[in-house]
Structure formats: C-alpha cells, structure tokens
Amino acid sequence: MSGGIRLRLSASHNSRRHIVIIGGGFGGLACARALGDSDVDVTLIDRRNHNLFQPLLYQVATAALSPADISEPIRRSLGRYRNIRVLMAEVVGVDSGAKRVRLADAGEVAYDQLVIATGSQYNYFGHDDWQFHAPGLKSIHEARQIRQRLLLAFEKAELAHTEREKQSLLTSIVIGGGPTGVEMAGAISELGRYMISRDYRALAPNQMRVILLEAGPGILASFPQHLSSYAANYLQRIGVEIRLGQRVSAVGGGHVIVGDERIDAGCIVWGAGVKASPAFAWLGMKEPPGGRIPVDADLQVVGLSDIYAIGDTAMALDAEGKPLPALAQVAKQQGEFLGRKLRKGGPQASFRFRNRGNTAVIGRHAAVFDFGSWTLKGRLAWLLWALVHVYLLVNLEKRVLVTIQWIWRYLTRQRGARIIDEDASLIGDQKDVSRMIGLSRRR
Amino acid sequence: MSGGIRLRLSASHNSRRHIVIIGGGFGGLACARALGDSDVDVTLIDRRNHNLFQPLLYQVATAALSPADISEPIRRSLGRYRNIRVLMAEVVGVDSGAKRVRLADAGEVAYDQLVIATGSQYNYFGHDDWQFHAPGLKSIHEARQIRQRLLLAFEKAELAHTEREKQSLLTSIVIGGGPTGVEMAGAISELGRYMISRDYRALAPNQMRVILLEAGPGILASFPQHLSSYAANYLQRIGVEIRLGQRVSAVGGGHVIVGDERIDAGCIVWGAGVKASPAFAWLGMKEPPGGRIPVDADLQVVGLSDIYAIGDTAMALDAEGKPLPALAQVAKQQGEFLGRKLRKGGPQASFRFRNRGNTAVIGRHAAVFDFGSWTLKGRLAWLLWALVHVYLLVNLEKRVLVTIQWIWRYLTRQRGARIIDEDASLIGDQKDVSRMIGLSRRR
Numbered sequence: 015m016s017g018g019i020r021l022r023l024s025a026s027h028n029s030r031r032h033i034v035i036i037g038g039g040f041g042g043l044a045c046a047r048a049l050g051d052s053d054v055d056v057t058l059i060d061r062r063n064h065n066l067f068q069p070l071l072y073q074v075a076t077a078a079l080s081p082a083d084i085s086e087p088i089r090r091s092l093g094r095y096r097n098i099r100v101l102m103a104e105v106v107g108v109d110s111g112a113k114r115v116r117l118a119d120a121g122e123v124a125y126d127q128l129v130i131a132t133g134s135q136y137n138y139f140g141h142d143d144w145q146f147h148a149p150g151l152k153s154i155h156e157a158r159q160i161r162q163r164l165l166l167a168f169e170k171a172e173l174a175h176t177e178r179e180k181q182s183l184l185t186s187i188v189i190g191g192g193p194t195g196v197e198m199a200g201a202i203s204e205l206g207r208y209m210i211s212r213d214y215r216a217l218a219p220n221q222m223r224v225i226l227l228e229a230g231p232g233i234l235a236s237f238p239q240h241l242s243s244y245a246a247n248y249l250q251r252i253g254v255e256i257r258l259g260q261r262v263s264a265v266g267g268g269h270v271i272v273g274d275e276r277i278d279a280g281c282i283v284w285g286a287g288v289k290a291s292p293a294f295a296w297l298g299m300k301e302p303p304g305g306r307i308p309v310d311a312d313l314q315v316v317g318l319s320d321i322y323a324i325g326d327t328a329m330a331l332d333a334e335g336k337p338l339p340a341l342a343q344v345a346k347q348q349g350e351f352l353g354r355k356l357r358k359g360g361p362q363a364s365f366r367f368r369n370r371g372n373t374a375v376i377g378r379h380a381a382v383f384d385f386g387s388w389t390l391k392g393r394l395a396w397l398l399w400a401l402v403h404v405y406l407l408v409n410l411e412k413r414v415l416v417t418i419q420w421i422w423r424y425l426t427r428q429r430g431a432r433i434i435d436e437d438a439s440l441i442g443d444q445k446d447v448s449r450m451i452g453l454s455r456r457r
Numbered sequence: 458m459s460g461g462i463r464l465r466l467s468a469s470h471n472s473r474r475h476i477v478i479i480g481g482g483f484g485g486l487a488c489a490r491a492l493g494d495s496d497v498d499v500t501l502i503d504r505r506n507h508n509l510f511q512p513l514l515y516q517v518a519t520a521a522l523s524p525a526d527i528s529e530p531i532r533r534s535l536g537r538y539r540n541i542r543v544l545m546a547e548v549v550g551v552d553s554g555a556k557r558v559r560l561a562d563a564g565e566v567a568y569d570q571l572v573i574a575t576g577s578q579y580n581y582f583g584h585d586d587w588q589f590h591a592p593g594l595k596s597i598h599e600a601r602q603i604r605q606r607l608l609l610a611f612e613k614a615e616l617a618h619t620e621r622e623k624q625s626l627l628t629s630i631v632i633g634g635g636p637t638g639v640e641m642a643g644a645i646s647e648l649g650r651y652m653i654s655r656d657y658r659a660l661a662p663n664q665m666r667v668i669l670l671e672a673g674p675g676i677l678a679s680f681p682q683h684l685s686s687y688a689a690n691y692l693q694r695i696g697v698e699i700r701l702g703q704r705v706s707a708v709g710g711g712h713v714i715v716g717d718e719r720i721d722a723g724c725i726v727w728g729a730g731v732k733a734s735p736a737f738a739w740l741g742m743k744e745p746p747g748g749r750i751p752v753d754a755d756l757q758v759v760g761l762s763d764i765y766a767i768g769d770t771a772m773a774l775d776a777e778g779k780p781l782p783a784l785a786q787v788a789k790q791q792g793e794f795l796g797r798k799l800r801k802g803g804p805q806a807s808f809r810f811r812n813r814g815n816t817a818v819i820g821r822h823a824a825v826f827d828f829g830s831w832t833l834k835g836r837l838a839w840l841l842w843a844l845v846h847v848y849l850l851v852n853l854e855k856r857v858l859v860t861i862q863w864i865w866r867y868l869t870r871q872r873g874a875r876i877i878d879e880d881a882s883l884i885g886d887q888k889d890v891s892r893m894i895g896l897s898r899r900r
Binding site for chain 2: 061062063064080081082083085086087089090093099100101102103120121153154155158165169172173175209212213214215411412414415418419422426428430431432433434435436
C-alpha cells in the first residue's frame with residue numbers, strides 16, 4: 015500500500031536531494047519558494063489545498079470579504095516551479111530513523127531533509143468541547159461559522175418574542191483581548207450597529223452589546239501601554255464593553271460563564287491564546303512548553319538530524335535568549351532563511367529575526383503600529399495598515415478585488431458577504447441552533 | 458405563542474393593507490420593489506437571508522466566482538423601503554380562510570393579500586436519495602458541494618495508487634442536457650484540463666473525462682435545432698462526451714448507472730429538470746402537474762381569493778393557452794406586473810410575457826441566444842452573454858468585482874476560488890468521502 019507513493023515521490027531514481035515540507039502557511043510557502051527552480055526535489059504536504067492570509071480572516075468572519083479573497087490554492091502558488099510537488103494529505107507520523115513521513119491513507123514519503131511548518135491552533139486550555147460553541151479564527155470554516163452565527167442571531171432577534179430573548183441574541187462575546195479579539199470586537203460592533211440601523215425594523219442599535227473578555231490586566235498586552243490605552247478607549251467609544259481580569263470558567267451553547275455570572279449571547283468568538291500544532295508528537299517527543307518544538311539557531315530541531323522546524327510550531331530564541339513570538343513575519347523570515355540555506359546545502363548559519371512592526375486594527379479609522387523604536391496610532395496607522403495588508407495579499411487580482419471592496423465598504427458602510435448558507439455544519443442542526451442562539455422556547 | 462408576531466406585523470392598528478410575499482427570488486423581489494414606498498405594508502418571508510443570481514451559480518460551482526459575488530441579503534435589497542419588512546423564517550402553512558401564514562417556530566403572519574413566489578427545485582423523479590450524490594444547482598450550499606467534490610477529486614487523483622482509481626476520480630458526470638447541464642459540462646472540462654496542465658504533476662489532461670448524459674434526443678432542447686447542434690459540436694471539441702437517449706437508472710456514492718453500465722466518477726452534477734416548490738400543499742391542494750399552482754390571467758390562484766402565485770411555482774398560460782416557461786425573466790416580469798397591480802389595487806388586468814431572449818453559455822468563447830425571431834451564436838453571443846449577465850447583477854459593486862474577475866480569468870485562465878473548505882457537510886464524513894470519490898481501498 016505504501017510503495018507506490020513513496021517510490022514515485024522520493025526519487026526519479028536519481029540522486030537529487032528530496033526535501034519534504036509539512037505545512038503550506040507563511041513559513042512553509044516561503045521555504046518552498048526559496049527552493050523553487052533549484053536542483054533539489056521538493057514535496058510540500060498540507061491537509062488543506064489552500065494557504066490563507068490569516069491577518070484578514072476576521073474580515074471574512076464579519077462579512078466584509080469572501081474566503082477566496084484571502085486564500086489561494088497552494089498548487090497555484092507553487093505551480094510555476096517544476097521541481098515542487100504539492101500533496102493534499104494528512105500527516106500522521108514521522109519516522110526520523112528511516113527518514114519517512116507517514117500519510118493517512120496515502121502511504122509514505124521519504125525525505126532527505128524535513129521541514130516542519132505546521133503552525134498553531136487555538137488553545138482551549140483543556141476544554142476542547144468549548145471549540146464548537148466558541149470558534150477561533152484559524153480556518154475558513156471557522157470564519158464562516160462565526161459569520162453564520164452572527165448574521166443568524168440578528169435574524170432571530172428580529173423575530174424574537176421577548177425583550178430578554180432579543181437582548182441575548184444581540185449580545186456578542188469575544189474571549190481574549192489580543193489583536194484578533196480586538197479586531198473582532200471592533201468589527202462586530204461596527205457591523206451590528208450599522209446593520210440594525212439600516213436593515214432591521216424591530217431592533218435598535220442600543221440593544222446591541224459586544225463584550226470583550228480579557229483575563230489579564232489590559233488588552234493588546236504585547237503592545238506598548240499607550241497604544242493599548244488608545245485601543246481600549248476607541249473600542250469603548252464604538253460600543254464595546256471591555257472587562258479586564260475576567261477569566262471564563264465555562265462556555266456552553268449560547269452562553270459564557272464568568273465567575274458567578276452567566277452571559278447569554280448570540281455569537282461567541284474565541285481569541286484567547288494559541289498553542290503549537292501537535293507536530294512534536296510525530297517526532298515521539300514529550301510535549302514541550304506550548305507545544306513548540308525547540309530548535310537551534312539554524313532552525314534544526316534540537317537533537318534530531320535533518321529535521322527543521324519553523325514558525326509558530328518552533329521554539330526559536332533570539333540573540334538575547336528570548337523566545338521569538340508566534341507571528342506571521344517570524345514564520346516567513348524563517349522560511350526564507352531555511353529555504354536559502356537548504357538550497358545551497360552550505361555551512362551552518364544563524365537565523366536572525368528583523369522586526370517589521372507589529373500591528374492591530376481596531377475600527378473604521380483606527381489602528382496601532384509598534385515598530386520597536388517608534389509607534390503610530392489613529393487614522394494614519396489605519397491607512398498604513400490597509401496599504402500593508404493589501405500589499406501582502408497573494409497576487410495582483412486579489413489586491414485589486416480587496417481594494418475595491420474596501421473602498422466600497424468605506425464609502426457605503428455596506429458589507430458585501432452577508433450570506434447565511436443553508437449549511438447545518440456551521441451551526442449544528444436546527445434544534446442545536448435554537449439552543450445555541452438562546453431561542454427561549456423553554457423559558 | 459403566535460400572538461406577538463402576528464399583532465406586531467399585521468397592523469400598527471391602522472387600516473393599511475398588508476401584503477405578504479413568500480419568497481425572495483427574482484419574482485418575489487420584483488414584486489416587493491414594485492410595492493416599495495407605497496401606502497401598503499409589505500412583509501417578505503424567505504427561509505434564506507439572501508437572494509441569489511442563479512444564472513451564474515455554475516461559476517461558483519466551478520471555482521470562478523465566490524458566493525458573495527452573486528448574492529445579496531434580501532434585507533439590503535429592500536432596506537431603503539420603509540414600508541417593507543423582511544423575515545427570515547420557514548413557512549409551514551397557509552390558512553386561506555383566516556388569511557394567515559404559519560411560520561415554523563415563529564408564530565403567524567396575517568395578510569390581506571398573499572403572493573407565493575417560492576420558485577422551483579430539482580426534480581429527482583422520486584429518487585430523493587440521489588440528491589446527496591448528485592447535487593443540483595439551486596443554492597450556494599449545493600454549488601459549494603459541487604466545487605468541493607470536484608477539487609477534492611483532483612487532489613485524490615494526484616495521490617491515487619492505480620490508474621483505474623485515477624481514471625474514476627478524473628471523471629465527472631453531468632446529468633441533463635439543458636442550459637445548466639451544458640454550462641456545467643463546458644466549465645468543468647475547461648477548468649479540469651487547465652488545472653491539470655498547470656498545477657498537477659501526476660495527471661495528464663487526456664486522462665480527464667466529462668460525460669454529459671441526456672435522456673432526450675438532443676441537448677438544449679428548448680433552443681432551435683441549429684443552436685443545439687452548434688453547442689454539441691463545441692462541447693465535443695473541448696472534450697465533453699455527450700451521450701443522448703441515455704436514461705440514468707441509479708445514482709450512488711461516486712457512480713451512475715446508465716442501462717447496464719456503471720460509470721465511476723469523482724463528481725456528479727444533477728441538472729435534469731425542475732419541479733415547483735411544494736407550495737400547493739400549504740394551500741391544501743392536490744398536487745398539480747409539475748407542482749405548479751394554476752393561476753388566472755391576472756396571476757390569482759384559481760379558486761382562491763387574495764392569493765397570487767408567480768414565477769416557477771405558478772402555472773400561467775400565454776395568450777395561445779401554452780404554459781409560460783420556468784424562466785427568471787418570466788418570474789421577474791410577473792413580479793413587477795403583480796406589484797404594480799396590487800399597489801394600485803385597481804381593476805383586473807392580464808399579464809403578458811415579453812420574451813427578452815433565451816441564452817446558454819457553452820465555453821470560453823461560445824454561447825447561444827434565441828430571441829424568437831433571430832438567433833446568435835459563437836464569440837459575439839458569448840460577449841453579449843457576459844455583458845447582459847454583468848448588467849443583471851444586483852449593484853455596481855458586484856458588477857465591478859465580477860467584471861474584474863472575468864477579465865482576469867480570461868487573460869490568465871486561472872480560477873480565483875479554488876478553495877476546499879474543511880467542511881464535512883459538503884462531502885459527508887471522511888469515510889463517505891473515500892467511498893464517494895471511489896477511493897479503492899476495497900478493490
């Protein structure tokens with residue numbers, strides 16, 4: 015069963031090196047590109063067929079963009095390099111002795127060098143059952159789940175029989191005050207108030223609540239204090255209730271428990287911390303802190319030869335011995351560095367991270383930038399945020415499409431993708447929906 | 458339970474007439490718009506939150522456009538008219554005596570006049586279980602199902618262990634040779650051959666098969682003979698196998714049975730005839746032929762007062778006593794006619810259909826138009842088709858977005874929306890998928 019693939023992929027019976035990359039996100043793709051048209055064979059394996067520009071995923075969740083605007087088939091991104099193969103398959107293990115990657119249902123792939131770039135996932139701190147009730151923002155499916163629930167809650171509120179029911183449905187809870195949580199809270203508040211005032215007859219904008227729950231003492235903790243304060247003030251001005259130092263003790267269908275308080279909500283979003291993908295288990299490792307695989311300065315996995323790890327799934331240290339943050343730009347730079355290094359097969363070199371600036375967008379005219387030595391906030395930061403993010407999109411077509419939609423959005427405040435799909439998987443079955451969004455037949 | 462809604466909706470305790478429209482497709486929306494800003498209250502009820510430009514749905518199924526490009530929230534379409542309410546709810550019955558519409562889970566809505574515009578659905582001729590294996594093209598969900606299966610079949614083919622397996626996965630079957638079937642077969646063939654030659658390493662374009670099955674003696678039967686022949690020739694030239702006079706006897710997971718022959722396929726699409734939505738049952742009627750509710754010349758349901766039916770769900774006759782076809786333009790014209798009539802509340806008038814031309818697109822440079830007294834085919838028809846369809850889109854934003862994507866598609870042949878979502882509902886669970894797309898572990 016395994017023979018076919020392995021033979022076909024590992025060698026055209028020549029002596030070219032074969033590099034296998036697991037994961038087609040920022041890191042894996044950058045690594046593959048840096049190896050494009052070289053004299054090594056490359057196989058990139060991902061369980062998705064597309065890469066995803068995650069920084070804009072919150073705009074899919076809030077009906078501003080379509081999934082296709084921010085994603086591209088990995089095949090297409092790499093199609094021009096004849097030395098690169100792409101496989102859509104699920105990795106289930108790595109045999110580091112025999113140098114093989116095991117795929118679910120599709121045999122094995124032999125490698126000479128292996129790059130692990132499998133990213134991170136949301137951390138529910140042991141409560142994986144919360145995930146269905148409070149999706150994070152890691153995949154198109156989750157973004158569509160959130161969009162579906164948000165829009166459906168408004169529709170149900172328009173039909174609600176009691177004020178209490180309406181109030182629950184019009185409440186959204188965002189758990190976690192990092193960049194994703196801040197972006198989501200701001201976008202939901204703006205979307206909701208606009209939709210209500212324009213398109214709903216039985217609802218009033220002031221009936222809507224957006225609650226941002228943060229366990230720590232402030233939001234945007236990775237940013238300088240004055241930017242966090244600015245963000246908090248701005249969010250409050252556009253109607254977001256920020257609750258600090260509040261730890262969620264339970265998440266259920268349509269409600270969150272904080273301390274003794276139960277808050278009913280039509281839509282719950284999870285943005286409270288990530289952990290690395292469980293790639294360490296493939297290597298037979300004991301779980302490292304945060305799941306991140308320790309790597310040397312040249313990104314080689316500590317203690318294993320010919321296996322490298324990059325991006326969120328790797329624990330790399332900077333010159334001062336501090337862990338590098340789990341950011342797209344770290345993954346991308348590591349991928350480029352490693353690709354160039356593996357291409358030449360040359361001597362050891364040390365990866366050095368160059369900080370291009372950290373950013374979060376808060377609302378229609380507000381964003382923050384932290385460039386280390388200087389910072390930027392407000393309308394200018396917002397404009398810069400938009401320019402940078404359009405520039406980072408995958409190709410000219412997407413850039414043009416997103417630009418047009420943003421300009422349209424800006425001028426009209428309309429959202430282009432307010433579609434509720436007839437798709438049970440997004441919301442559970444009809445009974446689940448009623449339960450989830452708190453339709454109060456039982457009360 | 459029912460009181461709240463009914464009272465709230467039926468009257469602000471004034472004497473304004475209340476017109477209820479069920480269905481927000483071409484007919485219902487046109488009717489509502491014609492009643493906009495008049496002195497009657499209007500409630501439009503739909504179980505979807507969006508209208509859908511169905512003529513371009515095949516482009517969503519073949520990864521050329523995103524769902525949001527061809528749909529808009531019904532609320533947004535009608536948001537500017539303060540006399541119109543929109544409810545997203547499922548109608549479960551009509552009490553024509555008490556003049557009330559019953560909603561699932563949300564009470565009742567009283568009406569003075571009722572318009573039924575619930576459209577049509579695919580007709581599986583009693584085999585409703587075929588629907589999962591061979592979705593039609595009536596909703597965004599089905600278009601995404603088809604897109605998902607098509608793209609996934611290519612991914613699985615790239616990993617296939619045997620030539621036979623690969624062959625099955627690279628076979629697509631389109632059932633029904635009407636405009637939808639022709640459009641799908643042409644688009645799948647063009648998409649598949651392009652993707653294979655550009656992005657797949659283990660596949661060759663000539664391994665791909667697209668089979669168009671038609672039970673009758675020719676495709677595009679509603680068009681003049683010379684246009685049907687032109688379409689058939691063009692399809693064969695771009696690699697579609699047309700099989701005429703072949704009736705499907707069974708559809709299963711990943712295969713179709715025609716006569717004694719079993720054809721395995723990675724993607725199966727249903728386009729073989731429609732029937733009206735079962736709205737007749739709400740009225741306590743015995744099922745009329747094709748499910749279409751008989752209406753008088755003024756579109757009033759025969760034998761019932763103050764209930765009207767328009768579009769695919771109505772059986773209206775033209776001046777010569779022939780049934781009007783189930784076409785978008787008929788629905789739209791009937792909606793406009795009825796809206797104007799109800800607005801004035803004036804005397805009886807007869808609806809007269811004006812044929813704006815019938816069209817089908819076949820491929821990258823080919824379409825056919827039938828205007829009754831003259832016809833058009835080929836490259837010019839294709840260009841006209843594109844212009845007309847862009848013009849018919851719902852607003853300037855969508856027109857600009859679709860135009861840009863089409864120009865991009867035309868120049869690069871790339872498809873912008875080749876996303877496989879991690880969404881089990883689109884493909885069944887993993888076991889189902891393997892079964893469905895014919896992964897031959899068992900063989």
